[in-house]
Amino acid sequence: MARAVTPQVKARRSLVGLAVIVLALVALNFLGVLLAPGATFGTKVQSFVPKLGLDLEGGTQIILQAQTTNGKPPTADQLNQSVAIIRQRVDAGGVSEAQISTAGGQNIIVSLPGTPSQATINSVKSSARMDFRSVLLTSAATTSSVGSKAKPYTPPASLSNQPSTKPTNGSDLAYVTPYLRDLYDHYTCGQDTSAAQQSLKHPGDPLVTCDPTGTVKYLLGPVEVQGTHIANATSGIATTSQGATTGQWVVNLTFDSTGAKQFSTVSSRLVALTPPQNQFAIELDGKVIEAPAVNQAITNGQAQISGSFTQESAKALADQLKFGALPISYKVQSQDTISATLGSTQLLSGLIAGLIGLVLVVGYSLLQYRTLSFVTVGSLVISALLTYLVIDFLSWREGYRLSLAGVAGLIVSIGITADSFIVYFERIRDELREGKALVGAVEAGWRRAIRTVLASDGVNFLAAAVLYLLAVGDVRGFALTLGLTTLIDVVTVSLFTHPILQLIARRPFFAEGHRFSGLDPRALGAVYRGRGSFRAPVAATGAVLRSRGEAVRRQTIAERKAAEQGISARTGSIDTIQEDRD
Amino acid sequence: MAGFTSFGNDLYTGAKSIDFIGRRRLWYLIAGVAILLSIVIPILRGGYHFGIEFTGGSEYTVSKAPQSLVSNTTIGADAVHSVVSNLESTVSIVGGSNVRVQTAQLSSDASEKVAGALAKAYHVPVSDVTSSFIGATWGADITGTAVRGLVVFLVLVTIVMALYFRTWKMSVAALIALAHDLILTAGIYGIVGFEVTPAAVIGFLTILGYSLYDTVVVFDKVRENTSRLTADSPRTFAETVNLAVNQTLVRSINTSIVALLPIAGILFIGAALLGAGTLRDISLALFIGIIVGTYSTIFLATPLYTDLRSTEPAIKLGTRRALAARARA
Numbered sequence: 001m002a003r004a005v006t007p008q009v010k011a012r013r014s015l016v017g018l019a020v021i022v023l024a025l026v027a028l029n030f031l032g033v034l035l036a037p038g039a040t041f042g043t044k045v046q047s048f049v050p051k052l053g054l055d056l057e058g059g060t061q062i063i064l065q066a067q068t069t070n071g072k073p074p075t076a077d078q079l080n081q082s083v084a085i086i087r088q089r090v091d092a093g094g095v096s097e098a099q100i101s102t103a104g105g106q107n108i109i110v111s112l113p114g115t116p117s118q119a120t121i122n123s124v125k126s127s128a129r130m131d132f133r134s135v136l137l138t139s140a141a142t143t144s145s146v147g148s149k150a151k152p153y154t155p156p157a158s159l160s161n162q163p164s165t166k167p168t169n170g171s172d173l174a175y176v177t178p179y180l181r182d183l184y185d186h187y188t189c190g191q192d193t194s195a196a197q198q199s200l201k202h203p204g205d206p207l208v209t210c211d212p213t214g215t216v217k218y219l220l221g222p223v224e225v226q227g228t229h230i231a232n233a234t235s236g237i238a239t240t241s242q243g244a245t246t247g248q249w250v251v252n253l254t255f256d257s258t259g260a261k262q263f264s265t266v267s268s269r270l271v272a273l274t275p276p277q278n279q280f281a282i283e284l285d286g287k288v289i290e291a292p293a294v295n296q297a298i299t300n301g302q303a304q305i306s307g308s309f310t311q312e313s314a315k316a317l318a319d320q321l322k323f324g325a326l327p328i329s330y331k332v333q334s335q336d337t338i339s340a341t342l343g344s345t346q347l348l349s350g351l352i353a354g355l356i357g358l359v360l361v362v363g364y365s366l367l368q369y370r371t372l373s374f375v376t377v378g379s380l381v382i383s384a385l386l387t388y389l390v391i392d393f394l395s396w397r398e399g400y401r402l403s404l405a406g407v408a409g410l411i412v413s414i415g416i417t418a419d420s421f422i423v424y425f426e427r428i429r430d431e432l433r434e435g436k437a438l439v440g441a442v443e444a445g446w447r448r449a450i451r452t453v454l455a456s457d458g459v460n461f462l463a464a465a466v467l468y469l470l471a472v473g474d475v476r477g478f479a480l481t482l483g484l485t486t487l488i489d490v491v492t493v494s495l496f497t498h499p500i501l502q503l504i505a506r507r508p509f510f511a512e513g514h515r516f517s518g519l520d521p522r523a524l525g526a527v528y529r530g531r532g533s534f535r536a537p538v539a540a541t542g543a544v545l546r547s548r549g550e551a552v553r554r555q556t557i558a559e560r561k562a563a564e565q566g567i568s569a570r571t572g573s574i575d576t577i578q579e580d581r582d
Numbered sequence: 583m584a585g586f587t588s589f590g591n592d593l594y595t596g597a598k599s600i601d602f603i604g605r606r607r608l609w610y611l612i613a614g615v616a617i618l619l620s621i622v623i624p625i626l627r628g629g630y631h632f633g634i635e636f637t638g639g640s641e642y643t644v645s646k647a648p649q650s651l652v653s654n655t656t657i658g659a660d661a662v663h664s665v666v667s668n669l670e671s672t673v674s675i676v677g678g679s680n681v682r683v684q685t686a687q688l689s690s691d692a693s694e695k696v697a698g699a700l701a702k703a704y705h706v707p708v709s710d711v712t713s714s715f716i717g718a719t720w721g722a723d724i725t726g727t728a729v730r731g732l733v734v735f736l737v738l739v740t741i742v743m744a745l746y747f748r749t750w751k752m753s754v755a756a757l758i759a760l761a762h763d764l765i766l767t768a769g770i771y772g773i774v775g776f777e778v779t780p781a782a783v784i785g786f787l788t789i790l791g792y793s794l795y796d797t798v799v800v801f802d803k804v805r806e807n808t809s810r811l812t813a814d815s816p817r818t819f820a821e822t823v824n825l826a827v828n829q830t831l832v833r834s835i836n837t838s839i840v841a842l843l844p845i846a847g848i849l850f851i852g853a854a855l856l857g858a859g860t861l862r863d864i865s866l867a868l869f870i871g872i873i874v875g876t877y878s879t880i881f882l883a884t885p886l887y888t889d890l891r892s893t894e895p896a897i898k899l900g901t902r903r904a905l906a907a908r909a910r911a
Contacts, residue, residue, distance in 0.1 A: 058709075115709065118694070332715065333716070334635070334714065334715060334716040335693075335713075335714065335715040335716075336712070336713070336714040336715075336716075337697075337711075337712055337713045337714070338712045339643075339645055339709055339710045339711060339712045340709070341645045341646060341709070341710050345645070346861065349851075349861075350848065350861055352851065353844075353847040353848040353851045353861075354844055354847065354848065355847075356847040356851055357843050357844025357845065357846065357847030357848065358844060360843040360844070360846075360847065361840050361843050361844060364836075364839055364840060364843065365840065368836060404861060405781065405784055405864065407861070408784070408785075408848070408861055408864040408865065409788075411844045411845065411847075411848060411865075412788060412792075412841075412844075412845065412868060414840075414841075414844045415837070415840055415841025415842070415843075415844065415845070415872070416792075416795065416841070418837070418840040418841070419795075419799070419837040419840065419841065422833055422836045422837050422840065423799060423833055423837075426590075426830070426832060426833045426836075429590070430594060430829065433591060433594055433595070448806065451802060452798075452799055452802040452803070455746055455798050455799075455802055456795045456796075456798040456799045456802070457795075458742065458746075459739055459742065459743070459791070459794045459795055459798050460791050460792075460794075460795050462735065462738055462739055462742060463735055463739070463787070463788075463790060463791035463794070464791065466731050466734050466735040466738065467728075467731050467735070467787055469731075470727055470728075470730055470731035470734065478784050478787075478788070478864075482788070482791070
């Protein structure tokens with residue numbers, strides 16, 4: 001036979017559950033700190049403190065609006081491509097911990113902590129485009145770690161950068177001047193960030209650059225076909241001329257009429273050349289994303305790129321090619337540079353103000369709820385602990401950063417969290433006024449209070465969720481902390497506040513309604529009647545009633561108990577009383 | 583506090599009862615006048631004072647400038663002029679030792695130079711100069727998405743409340759009270775002439791949540807009390823609703839004080855330390871909003887709900903019977 005589950009057993013179970021949640025969160029955070037890549041025993045990359053937003057930490061935030069040349073808003077795909085490209089640029093600039101995210105349909109938010117160089121900021125803002133160039137030279141690259149601080153190599157000025165003879169076409173090796181040859185020979189991938197700018201500004205000049213992984217370097221001829229001439233790009237499985245599938249993933253590329261003509265000229269020329277000059281490079285934002293060799297002259301504008309593609313890599317390339325068809329430029333919506341000094345003063349005064357507010361809250365609840373307010377304070381502490389742990393976890397896993405707006409959300413949540421306790425305590429007091437003993441009052445009060453708490457928190461959470469999903473920038477940070485604390489409020493009130501009350505309800509100090517317990521039935525003016533009864537309507541008003549209340553209040557507990565039994569014995573239930581009155 | 587506790591007791595038993603519902607015409611009148619003033623006065627004062635995020639421009643904040651230089655506002659203007667002659671600038675002191683300089687929108691290069699010139703003029707390192715460049719559409723963008731969020735939220739919350747309370751009338755009453763709160767808060771912004779910034783918009787959105795939150799708490803008590811109401815009850819529907827409001831009055835007062843204390847902390851203490859900024863803007867909107875939100879739940883939402891329900895035949899019948907029974911007694 002199972003033992004009857006008493007409120008105490010339930011309370012202990014709830015508290016154990018809460019302890020498990022807290023411990024799990026602490027363990028997760030420890031895991032985050034200890035397992036962070038690059039962490040050694042001595043130095044930790046991650047810390048137990050959540051990462052701060054730019055407005056608190058200092059740095060530069062640029063909000064860009066992506067614009068396509070045809071004036072239509074960019075698609076989600078294009079926006080994601082833009083983010084990938086900007087991330088590449090920022091990484092190349094050596095800025096670590098940059099945050100790049102999309103927001104509100106066509107905005108891209110780039111957050112660069114610290115003091116990023118003007119070159120990095122400029123590179124972020126420049127538009128991205130795709131071009132086709134012929135490969136002149138290529139070889140494996142000497143890699144150096146991406147974003148290393150070493151200065152890019154500059155060839156000595158004595159070397160000539162003038163072709164000895166005028167190049168006749170895009171594959172003419174006359175483009176390889178002694179200067180470029182020297183640059184190419186010494187070129188290390190990952191140090192140079194200027195290729196994208198160089199390509200954008202001087203499309204008619206040769207270009208030295210790498211592939212995005214920094215393993216192959218190229219010396220390329222001038223731009224021969226612009227990405228805007230791509231009509232479409234798809235990925236699929238290749239078929240033979242008989243229509244049988246070969247099982248090989250390929251990318252099909254279709255040019256518009258101008259592009260078809262230009263590509264026909266290029267491919268007819270390249271097919272006759274020896275490797276590596278028979279390759280053409282697809283260059284996106286200064287990096288060679290693919291450099292296929294030409295097997296045959298393509299005169300109809302329908303090219304097929306084959307190689308060791310998987311389904312994903314074929315689709316990725318097709319997407320990049322489609323993106324190239326619509327170059328995206330970025331309009332700066334806002335650019336904020338926040339000094340670290342201002343950020344830390346803001347944080348400090350925000351914390352001081354919040355702390356003072358918290359002390360006032362504790363003081364007020366002490367006045368109102370006496371000893372019971374320790375439960376309030378304990379619950380607030382538990383909420384704060386849970387919130388801190390979750391934010392720290394989000395900061396580690398999701399790259400969440402606490403911003404000033406987020407701090408505001410946290411401070412607002414103090415009120416909403418405290419309200420749950422107030423609603424609960426007031427319901428318990430109501431039950432005490434009805435004449436219930438404390439243990440019963442806690443259970444009955446809880447059943448009513450949790451309904452209200454869930455309904456009101458539900459509305460609040462809904463507001464936070466809608467704001468989070470639809471809004472941009474600061475509003476999101478605010479909505480996140482608000483939503484989070486609303487959820488934590490429900491957890492705290494049901495797994496901490498209620499179980500603690502269930503347990504202390506048995507303690508004589510509270511059960512007997514000590515003057516300082518905050519649950520003193522005498523102070524609450526309890527009128528003992530039948531159990532489970534609710535107060536009969538008060539038809540009489542004014543002096544009569546007040547004096548009756550007075551008399552009741554002056555009774556001793558024993559007298560009231562007696563009166564209670566008397567009423568129960570006489571009428572059995574309150575309903576009878578009501579009928580009598582009617 | 584014993585006085586407050588027994589006040590709570592009397593409210594609970596009905597020994598003391600504040601007639602919120604009975605005097606509803608008065609509250610409606612007050613609300614109507616307040617809404618009218620909130621709309622008319624800002625218009626008379628020449629509309630809202632929009633922040634740089636809405637108008638576009640460049641803004642610089644020099645942190646911790648020497649006290650002797652802060653008070654002299656021509657230093658900032660001169661520094662701006664040294665870069666771009668005849669560029670108008672507004673120089674203001676925020677939070678004691680910070681200087682804020684606002685100008686029309688500058689190019690990226692000129693913006694850099696102005697920041698440098700300001701740092702030199704105020705004898706601080708360039709890293710202590712915060713600069714913002716804001717396109718004119720940014721604030722509008724934020725507001726645009728916020729308004730979209732608002733509409734979606736209102737539709738959802740109306741449905742959720744109607745389902746939870748099993749009556750659309752509570753949703754309607756809550757939404758009217760919410761509209762009242764938003765108009766009043768916006769009105770106070772306009773009347774006092776505070777700058778409307780995206781941070782204020784965030785604060786505004788929170789009022790939305792809080793106002794409804796507060797209304798739901800009180801309505802839940804109303805639901806609890808009125809669900810036991812039958813046609814034979816000795817109390818009228820309006821009286822039952824009024825008792826519910828009185829019974830939750832102590833909660834309303836306690837909650838709003840507890841919610842206001844930390845916000846007041848930020849608003850008065852934080853603002854004194856910081857001056858204008860995100861925190862002040864948010865907390866100001868919230869401070870006004872929480873007071874108005876708590877007030878409107880009691881004085882507007884519940885009376886409106888009573889009026890909406892009072893035409894229902896069952897409730898009319900109950901009211902007639904209760905009054906007749908009382909007349910007989």
